[in-house]
Amino acid sequence: MTGALAPTKPLTVADRCDRCGAQAYVRAVLVGGGDLLFCAHHGRRYAEALRSTGADIQDESARLTETRATAPDDER
Ligand SMILES: [Zn+2]
Secondary structure, rough: OOOOOOOOOOOOOEEOOOOOOOOOEEEEEEOOOOOEEOOHHHHHHHHHHHHHHHOOEEEEEEHHHHHHHHHHHHOO
16 A cells, blocks of 8 residues: 555665664654664564554565565556
8 A cells, every 4th residue: 555655665675673783674764854764673663553553564574575676566
């Protein structure tokens, strides 16, 4: 489900959790314009609270179970 916000680039292996430094799978775009990155673990831990403040949560943790080499390019 996509919102009306400008599209953001997918998270990459270079994106790291702000809390523990693991690979980030969740991006929280704050109302004020900044964003936070979380690993799957911390994403689950903080996403609900952040969403309650109006932040836009982009959860890509589902990609954890996908086969990276053959990921379909069905978003464009
Ligand atoms: Zn983390």
